[in-house]
Amino acid sequence: MRQAETVTFGGGGLNRAEDLRRHPDQLAALPVRTLLLWRGKPLLDRSRGALQLLDGSAFDAFDPPVFVGEVEGAAIWARDVSALEVEGADDTLGAFLDPSEQSHPDLPPGSAFVELRATMTQMSALDAEIAATAKGALEWHRTHRFCSNCGAETTPGKAGWMRACGSCGRSHFPRTDPVVIMLITRGDRVLLGRSHGWPEGFFSCLAGFMEPGETMEGAVRREVWEETGVRVGPVRYLASQPWPFPGSLMLGAHGEAITEEITVDEEEIAEAIWLDRSEVLSVFAGTHPTVTPARKGAIARFLLEAWLADRLT
Missing domain, CATH: 3.90.79.10 (Nucleoside Triphosphate Pyrophosphohydrolase)
Incomplete structure (x- = not known):
């Protein structure tokens, strides 16, 4: 099918920079841009319909971030801030068609956490791929905190692309x-x-x-x-x-x-x-x-x- 990669979340051309996951010193040398997600909802700049990437290690008191890829010389990280007390969490949150948007006073004006399915067709192909990658990886971390072999708690590694078990030595990787x-x-x-x-x-x-x-x-x-x-x-x-x-x-x-x-x-x-x-x-x-x-x-x-x-x- 000639137009196969024009499907949403496809063909964004994201440089996942897998080599940097294995070289933390090189990764640490890059400027940091962070995408926050709240209950799986990415932070958007509503005026542009684009992802709102924050400079630096934003909200670093929350769970460790996942390295998504390299874009224009910067390292793009995704961080789960679901524990953040937000404004706008009404009864439509989590509905089949979730129109609700959440905000926080410490976030840039005009930005909000928005359901990805409601905005995915409005994003650029690159933004959509970043958002899908971030959401999928963070959800895996949320649901795979314990070793499936021995039950011990695991710790993230490889810039967020594996979880290691200190008890039995098993390594676990994101699943699709x-x-x-x-x-x-x-x-x-x-x-x-x-x-x-x-x-x-x-x-x-x-x-x-x-x-x-x-x-x-x-x-x-x-x-x-x-x-x-x-x-x-x-x-x-x-x-x-x-x-x-x-x-x-x-x-x-x-x-x-x-x-x-x-x-x-x-x-x-x-x-x-x-x-x-x-x-x-x-x-x-x-x-x-x-x-x-x-x-x-x-x-x-x-x-x-x-x-x-x-x-x-």
Whole structure:
């Protein structure tokens, strides 16, 4: 797929500078810019719709930062400040569509912590990649503080890209969970599903986690069969998207259905439907009577728009 890396969080060109992680003296010699995240929300300059990077080791009383990469000769670090007492934490915090913004008097005027999914399409490709990397890495640290081998508490190292166990000597590294997300078509129609907990009428491509020992193609066929009872024949890879909610790599694929009768497994999803091209066009135009479109910036929408425009090759 020629435009694969134009998906949100892809193609930002971030220099991750892995060599500097292994040479702390060289890393320490670079100017420091810090991105703060509060409960996974990056700090944005609202006037520019860009990340708000602070000079120096900002808020260094909080957890150790993670080195994200080198940009224009500066070291970009990310720091979790979720313990910070902020303003603006209302009832919409953590909702499916979280419009809330949080601020703090010690932060630059006009800056706020904003839900990444609400702003990801407004950022430059580089800013989006920095934010996704920072969110994913910090979430891994938050949920992997103890050794999976012996249970002892671990300590971060390698500029935040590993955790070491002083008890048994094991080293642990950030994980990314592979998820297949499928554009399933049969002729001029596409198969969409709605998960439990999603708003009524909100449909997207089917998706599911890959299992050990499974190919991407096998995972596509298994997930579609389990969720909808539809059998899939040929499968091909299209594009991928890092998805730090909390820590997945979405593997976008195109599958050709060889059956069309839907039998939903209600433990897996709430409902599934076939829509033809004209119906999907009306969904994106906002004129469909019952269906609302997949979220802007998500690979599901990227794949559906590519299918509508005959850009899957």
